[in-house]
Amino acid sequence: MNKLTTTLIGIAILAIVFVALGPLFILNEGEQAVVTRFGEIIRTSKQPGLHFKLPVIDQVTKYPNRIMAWDGDPRRIPTAEQQFIWVDATARWRIIDPARFYAAVTTVQGSYGRLDEVIDSSVRTVISGNRLVEAVRNSNIINEIDRIPAAGIPESEIEEAETTEELQELLDTEVRQPEIRKGRQELSDEMMVLAEKATLDFGVDLLDVVIRQIRYSEDLTESVYNRMISERNRVAQALRSDGEGQRLNILGQLENEKARILSGAYERAETIRGEADAEATRLYAAAYDQDTEFFEFWRAVESYRTTMPRFRKTLTTDMDYFRFLYNAEGQ
Numbered sequence: 001m002n003k004l005t006t007t008l009i010g011i012a013i014l015a016i017v018f019v020a021l022g023p024l025f026i027l028n029e030g031e032q033a034v035v036t037r038f039g040e041i042i043r044t045s046k047q048p049g050l051h052f053k054l055p056v057i058d059q060v061t062k063y064p065n066r067i068m069a070w071d072g073d074p075r076r077i078p079t080a081e082q083q084f085i086w087v088d089a090t091a092r093w094r095i096i097d098p099a100r101f102y103a104a105v106t107t108v109q110g111s112y113g114r115l116d117e118v119i120d121s122s123v124r125t126v127i128s129g130n131r132l133v134e135a136v137r138n139s140n141i142i143n144e145i146d147r148i149p150a151a152g153i154p155e156s157e158i159e160e161a162e163t164t165e166e167l168q169e170l171l172d173t174e175v176r177q178p179e180i181r182k183g184r185q186e187l188s189d190e191m192m193v194l195a196e197k198a199t200l201d202f203g204v205d206l207l208d209v210v211i212r213q214i215r216y217s218e219d220l221t222e223s224v225y226n227r228m229i230s231e232r233n234r235v236a237q238a239l240r241s242d243g244e245g246q247r248l249n250i251l252g253q254l255e256n257e258k259a260r261i262l263s264g265a266y267e268r269a270e271t272i273r274g275e276a277d278a279e280a281t282r283l284y285a286a287a288y289d290q291d292t293e294f295f296e297f298w299r300a301v302e303s304y305r306t307t308m309p310r311f312r313k314t315l316t317t318d319m320d321y322f323r324f325l326y327n328a329e330g331q
Contacts, residue, residue, distance in 0.1 A: 025060045032065040034102045044098045067094045070115050079132040088213040097203030104202030122194035138183040
């Protein structure tokens with residue numbers, strides 16, 4: 001074996017050893033890598049394909065190059081009114097600077113711990129600085145919906161009814177909900193802005209923070225139920241009082257109408273009775289003028305028919321009243 005052959009064999013062996021030590025690494029779609037040498041970052045790679053590194057000396061750390069999700073645990077947080085609620089938030093993020101990410105947190109698992117601190121802090125800051133209604137609703141459209149109030153009376157009938165100003169104001173307050181100035185979406189944006197300032201420091205781009213669920217704490221739930229019961233009782237009592245007032249008002253109107261009708265009827269009856277008495281008097285006078293003696297006799301007989309049955313005993317008939325009983329001529 002000559003010197004050339006030995007050299008070629010040596011080169012071949014070195015090549016095999018070099019390849020065996022792994023001078024190449026592959027990046028798949030959705031991956032990015034940081035190449036370090038003795039702990040120092042040499043370069044970063046984001047393009048998928050085959051890449052070169054020094055065997056043994058260079059170390060390759062791969063990270064996802066896609067959008068990832070962060071899911072936090074529900075946190076009990078006070079609102080601006082010091083009402084405690086459970087807030088469950090979620091977020092989407094991705095690594096945009098692998099070199100900074102490697103220097104700050106090194107591993108993806110370690111980044112979740114940092115995200116927990118940053119996002120939980122921003123959620124607590126925003127929620128505690130705003131009213132409960134701001135986190136619950138996202139718009140004021142609830143006040144634009146036609147509805148039947150808790151009392152069960154359509155608004156059209158309430159407007160037509162003769163309700164007092166106090167009751168009408170109470171019913172309007174019952175129907176309308178508090179106006180919001182921000183809403184849940186704006187609060188979520190504020191959380192993202194606060195958290196994004198910190199996440200950029202370790203090479204992470206925070207895409208959004210979303211309030212996934214809000215749940216009342218047990219003490220607040222009981223307080224809300226008691227307040228709802230109190231409000232409904234207050235509305236019910238106001239409606240009862242207003243209804244009683246209207247009932248008495250209607251009864252008063254009925255009594256006045258009844259008295260007016262009876263007064264008119266009595267006046268009409270007295271007028272008719274007076275006209276009848278006048279007509280009877282005229283007829284009596286006319287009849288008396290035609291036969292005075294017969295008229296006196298007829299009146300006396302009618303008087304006997306009326307008064308005689310009432311007499312229990314008659315002591316004498318010797319009086320002018322009974323002159324027609326024993327004298328045909330009534331003398």
